[in-house]
Amino acid sequence: MSRNGKVKVAILGSGNIGTDLMYKILKNPGPMELVLVAGIDPQSEGLARARALGLRTSVDGIQAVLEDPDIRIVFDATSAKSHVRHAKVLREAGKVAVDLTPAAVGPYVVPPVNLGEHLDVPNVNLITCGGQATIPLVHAVNRVSPVRYAEIVSTVASRSAGPGTRQNIDEFTSTTARGLEVIGGAALGKAIIILNPAEPPIIMRNTIYCIPEDDDVDPDRIRESVERMVAEVQRYVPGYRLKNGPHFDRRDTPWGERTVVAMLLEIEGAGDYLPTYAGNLDIMTAAARRVGELIAQHMLTGAVA
Amino acid sequence: MRPPRITDTTLRDGSHAFRHQFTREQVRAVVAALDDAGVPVIEVTHGDGLAGSSIQYGFSRVPDLDLVEEAAATARRARIAILLIPGIGTRKELREAVRRGATVARIATQCTEADISEQHFGLAKELGMEAVGLLMMAHMIPPERLAEQAQLMESYGADCVYVTDSAGAMLPWQAAAAVRALKQALRIQVGFHAHNNLGVAIGNCLAALEAGADQLDGSLRGCGAGAGNAATEVLAAVLDKAGLNPGLDVFKLMDAAEFILAPMMPFQPMPDRDAVTIGYAGTYSTFLLHARRIGERLGLDPREILVELGRRKAVAGQEDWILDVALDLVRQKQAAVAS
Numbered sequence: 001m002s003r004n005g006k007v008k009v010a011i012l013g014s015g016n017i018g019t020d021l022m023y024k025i026l027k028n029p030g031p032m033e034l035v036l037v038a039g040i041d042p043q044s045e046g047l048a049r050a051r052a053l054g055l056r057t058s059v060d061g062i063q064a065v066l067e068d069p070d071i072r073i074v075f076d077a078t079s080a081k082s083h084v085r086h087a088k089v090l091r092e093a094g095k096v097a098v099d100l101t102p103a104a105v106g107p108y109v110v111p112p113v114n115l116g117e118h119l120d121v122p123n124v125n126l127i128t129c130g131g132q133a134t135i136p137l138v139h140a141v142n143r144v145s146p147v148r149y150a151e152i153v154s155t156v157a158s159r160s161a162g163p164g165t166r167q168n169i170d171e172f173t174s175t176t177a178r179g180l181e182v183i184g185g186a187a188l189g190k191a192i193i194i195l196n197p198a199e200p201p202i203i204m205r206n207t208i209y210c211i212p213e214d215d216d217v218d219p220d221r222i223r224e225s226v227e228r229m230v231a232e233v234q235r236y237v238p239g240y241r242l243k244n245g246p247h248f249d250r251r252d253t254p255w256g257e258r259t260v261v262a263m264l265l266e267i268e269g270a271g272d273y274l275p276t277y278a279g280n281l282d283i284m285t286a287a288a289r290r291v292g293e294l295i296a297q298h299m300l301t302g303a304v305a
Numbered sequence: 306m307r308p309p310r311i312t313d314t315t316l317r318d319g320s321h322a323f324r325h326q327f328t329r330e331q332v333r334a335v336v337a338a339l340d341d342a343g344v345p346v347i348e349v350t351h352g353d354g355l356a357g358s359s360i361q362y363g364f365s366r367v368p369d370l371d372l373v374e375e376a377a378a379t380a381r382r383a384r385i386a387i388l389l390i391p392g393i394g395t396r397k398e399l400r401e402a403v404r405r406g407a408t409v410a411r412i413a414t415q416c417t418e419a420d421i422s423e424q425h426f427g428l429a430k431e432l433g434m435e436a437v438g439l440l441m442m443a444h445m446i447p448p449e450r451l452a453e454q455a456q457l458m459e460s461y462g463a464d465c466v467y468v469t470d471s472a473g474a475m476l477p478w479q480a481a482a483a484v485r486a487l488k489q490a491l492r493i494q495v496g497f498h499a500h501n502n503l504g505v506a507i508g509n510c511l512a513a514l515e516a517g518a519d520q521l522d523g524s525l526r527g528c529g530a531g532a533g534n535a536a537t538e539v540l541a542a543v544l545d546k547a548g549l550n551p552g553l554d555v556f557k558l559m560d561a562a563e564f565i566l567a568p569m570m571p572f573q574p575m576p577d578r579d580a581v582t583i584g585y586a587g588t589y590s591t592f593l594l595h596a597r598r599i600g601e602r603l604g605l606d607p608r609e610i611l612v613e614l615g616r617r618k619a620v621a622g623q624e625d626w627i628l629d630v631a632l633d634l635v636r637q638k639q640a641a642v643a644s
Contacts, residue, residue, distance in 0.1 A: 149360075151359055151360050151361060153361055153623075153625045155623060155625075155626075158417060158418060163420075166418075166420050166421045166423075167420075167421075167423060167424065168424070169391050169392055169421045169424075170391070170395040170396055170397075170424060170425075172392075173392065173393075173395055174395060174397075190356075190359060192359065192361060192392060192393050192622070193392045194392055194415075194620065194621075194622050194623055195392070195415065195418045195421065195620075196415075196618070196619075196620050196623070197415065197417040197418065197445075197620070198617075198618035198620075202617075202618075205625075205626075205629075207361070207625035207628075207629075209360040209361070211360075243629065244628070244629055244632040244633070245632075247628065247632065249602075251360060252364065253360070253364055254364055260360055262625075262628060264625070264628065264629045264632070
């Protein structure tokens with residue numbers, strides 16, 4: 001802990017995600033103090049921006065993070081492959097890793113759903129952008145009536161899908177589907193991703209379909225639970241909007257004719273660094289900041305007690 | 306001009322018209338008839354490819370991998386192809402399809418997004434499959450950009466890339482220009498997949514052929530999404546008349562269409578008002594039945610929904626936008642009445 005009563009944090013990775021996260025933490029640091037942005041590319045625009053803002057930077061990557069014993073929380077915005085290596089050394093150094101890559105070394109977290117259970121673990125993973133967007137609403141239905149089946153469709157602007165996503169699209173669908181089950185609570189999850197090339201770019205869209213176990217579930221109770229959850233997510237993602245639904249339909253399914261709840265979401269980014277249409281990237285950095293904030297708070301109150 | 310290779314997609318594109326309700330018996334009967342008529346490649350999969358069975362696209366009655374297995378066991382000469390759309394299906398299902406007897410992988414992306422298919426082409430080649438790329442909604446970009454995307458698929462290992470007119474929005478000279486651009490840019494084969502929304506499916510196939518296409522798709526009775534595809538039996542007759550019959554038995558295909566498929570079909574896809582609207586507005590052909598169902602439920606003319614989807618530039622697979630657009634239209638109408 002630093003003398004100002006804040007928890008020192010660092011960002012590892014100075015690409016688009018790391019840079020957007022830097023702006024988010026500086027804008028609203030809460031109990032955190034951002035003391036280092038570490039990359040590996042001396043030409044990186046993100047590092048130049050960090051320097052211009054008066055932040056300490058390094059091109060020594062993880063090494064720079066390890067050299068500062070005061071850093072307690074590290075946001076890893078590098079790649080899944082690098083994170084596997086980083087996770088080990090960060091744990092040994094006693095630092096908490098908030099993993100924005102698909103490495104999934106630590107448990108999946110979605111802040112308003114299950115972060116409370118993982119405030120003391122050394123490593124938490126943020127699943128995928130589609131997972132951060134849709135799992136809260138699956139959970140919102142699941143807490144009213146257990147969800148037999150949840151299916152989500154994430155549509156992102158082509159421009160917002162980088163090479164990492166494009167070369168690993170299968171991992172997006174399988175990891176998101178697993179998140180719908182493990183964190184959302186669905187007995188069975190399925191995820192679909194679509195890239196839309198329209199210009200000007202479209203704002204990130206997500207459609208969530210749930211089949212509740214209780215076929216006669218009270219629509220008003222679902223609506224109330226969903227509205228409450230949307231408000232929860234809006235606390236850290238202001239551009240998170242339910243555009244249509246919950247819409248109730250009857251459909252033929254492998255479980256017979258069933259009630260299907262459809263929810264149509266739009267996520268507009270805050271535009272901290274990335275363009276506002278890239279809600280898919282914004283929700284990742286916003287969730288990471290929120291996770292860091294809550295873990296830091298927990299560290300501070302833990303220290304007091 | 307050389308005789309093209311024909312792939313019949315009755316049991317894949319036709320799955321849309323059947324609302325993905327094909328049975329094992331139906332698959333056996335259609336495969337046996339196509340095989341007997343000399344069709345070399347038969348595509349069998351959920352309309353939206355492997356793992357397409359979903360709320361978004363409609364659930365399959367019989368898991369499509371079971372149907373692939375049935376088809377592979379039935380065919381004596383024909384090879385069985387599957388469709389895989391990255392973002393929906395994954396390499397996991399592709400491996401399983403090979404285990405069930407598929408030997409041709411058809412890998413489809415929106416025409417601007419070929420670079421999401423690298424891992425799938427890689428696996429298809431590793432598994433010893435023939436790999437065919439499909440650039441969907443090909444009318445949305447100019448021929449030279451389409452050719453660049455096709456080159457990506459070629460670099461991943463594709464043996465052929467198709468100009469895929471998913472919206473049935475192309476006119477014959479546009480089909481020809483797209484095929485010509487790909488022929489010039491690629492060393493591998495080029496194919497053309499037609500939809501009949503504007504009534505020019507066969508004409509587009511002929512234009513593509515004249516521009517150098519090596520492969521064409523058809524389906525019996527044109528059974529496919531929207532107004533359906535180029536009818537395989539018509540294509541066979543036309544090619545025969547042009548002296549370009551690649552070895553198809555024209556009469557047997559006519560019989561297969563008339564006596565095997567037609568009696569099973571829930572309806573005959575044709576360029577009716579909604580399908581023409583799809584071709585005209587340039588939206589995805591599979592939106593047809595979904596827009597009709599939602600239009601009926603919410604009291605909207607499906608054409609209003611389809612035109613708005615075209616305006617929003619909805620791409621392949623965005624069936625969820627149909628409900629979104631419909632709910633927006635209902636709200637607009639209620640607001641208009643209220644004021």
